Amino acid sequence: MNAIPTVILNDGAWFPELGLGTYNLRGEEGIEAIVAAIEFGYRLIDTAVNYENEREVGEAVRRSGVDRDKLLVTSKIPGRHHGRQEAIDSIKGSLDVLGLKRIDLHLIHWPNPSVGRYLETWRGMIDARDQGLVRSIGVSNFTEDQLTELIEETGVAPAVNQVELHPYFPQEALRAFHRTHGIRTESWSPLARRSELLTEQIIQELATVHDVTPTQVVLRWHTQLGSTPIPKSADPDRQRENADVFGFTLTDEQVAAISALERGRLWDGDPRTHEEM
Numbered sequence: 658m659n660a661i662p663t664v665i666l667n668d669g670a671w672f673p674e675l676g677l678g679t680y681n682l683r684g685e686e687g688i689e690a691i692v693a694a695i696e697f698g699y700r701l702i703d704t705a706v707n708y709e710n711e712r713e714v715g716e717a718v719r720r721s722g723v724d725r726d727k728l729l730v731t732s733k734i735p736g737r738h739h740g741r742q743e744a745i746d747s748i749k750g751s752l753d754v755l756g757l758k759r760i761d762l763h764l765i766h767w768p769n770p771s772v773g774r775y776l777e778t779w780r781g782m783i784d785a786r787d788q789g790l791v792r793s794i795g796v797s798n799f800t801e802d803q804l805t806e807l808i809e810e811t812g813v814a815p816a817v818n819q820v821e822l823h824p825y826f827p828q829e830a831l832r833a834f835h836r837t838h839g840i841r842t843e844s845w846s847p848l849a850r851r852s853e854l855l856t857e858q859i860i861q862e863l864a865t866v867h868d869v870t871p872t873q874v875v876l877r878w879h880t881q882l883g884s885t886p887i888p889k890s891a892d893p894d895r896q897r898e899n900a901d902v903f904g905f906t907l908t909d910e911q912v913a914a915i916s917a918l919e920r921g922r923l924w925d926g927d928p929r930t931h932e933e934m
């Protein structure tokens with residue numbers, strides 16, 4: 658298997674082109690699944706306070722035996738912790754539960770615009786970075802307008818915006834905005850949560866053409882768009898399959914044909930209206 662390549666974020670930190678989602682990976686089985694992924698070469702592990710599995714992620718990092726500096730752990734501030742001091746307290750809480758000295762990338766999980774505290778929260782994230790509690794800071798589910806506000810008010814652009822992105826929802830305009838501002842795109846639900854996406858004719862055809870699996874076609878599409886997908890799998894064979902996508906290249910036409918599957922979000926996760934606490 659080819660190693661997972663890395664890119665450099667706008668703050669100079671390294672960042673893998675593919676990582677592991679951990680939503681619903683909990684308990685001893687969850688720890689074992691995450692350790693297995695690290696053994697296959699995953700270096701980016703995505704968690705959140707609201708996944709209630711930061712303990713498992715921290716334990717997997719320790720158990721893996723891989724040098725801490727070669728692993729990148731992401732966690733996220735939930736809506737109920739919005740606010741400048743609340744953000745710092747939330748990060749300290751995450752560090753405690755993870756049992757780690759540093760979080761590599763911390764995100765505001767959802768902007769929750771009706772609460773109106775994401776800008777204050779962003780100021781707290783900047784403080785936390787300056788205090789060395791986290792290495793990189795970013796956001797999740799932020800729109801262009803919200804990103805613009807953060808940048809104009811603080812002069813600090815998020816390193817990453819983790820958003821819903823898959824062939825049914827390719828987010829072309831938002832990705833272009835990210836490119837202009839040096840923000841790395843990260844794709845959540847990159848496999849569209851194993852919906853009928855994997856049986857779409859174009860995906861099946863390209864899998865045959867490249868002698869890979871449908872999942873690998875989809876994940877390669879993400880990386881060629883310049884986004885970091887974080888597929889979740891509890892199964893070691895599927896984890897290995899998902900990470901092994903750097904040995905073939907889709908043509909520009911093939912990338913465009915996959916993007917043409919666009920039809921919209923998986924569920925009603927529009928961050929202008931959907932809020933999570």
Ligand SMILES: NC(=O)C1=CN([C@@H]2O[C@H](COP(=O)(O)OP(=O)(O)OC[C@H]3O[C@@H](n4cnc5c(N)ncnc54)[C@H](OP(=O)(O)O)[C@@H]3O)[C@@H](O)[C@H]2O)C=CC1
Pocket residue numbers: 677678679680681703704766797798819820844845846847848849850851872887888889890891892895896898899
């Ligand atoms: N910031 C945010 O608001 C959000 C962030 N996320 C993050 O993104 C991650 C990934 O998104 P998620 O919603 O989990 O969905 P994914 O698109 O990653 O799909 C996960 C599903 O696909 C299955 N699967 C994985 N690999 C394969 C494969 N090779 N072949 C067939 N089926 C496969 C998994 O099953 P199995 O485990 O059995 O393999 C699981 O049912 C989350 O885990 C979380 O970390 C997700 C949603 C919102």
Ligand SMILES: O=C(O)C(=O)[C@@H](O)[C@H](O)C(=O)CO
Pocket residue numbers: 680705926933
């Ligand atoms: O997985 C995440 O990070 C989420 O934010 C989820 O809560 C997601 O919004 C979801 O699964 C809702 O059904």
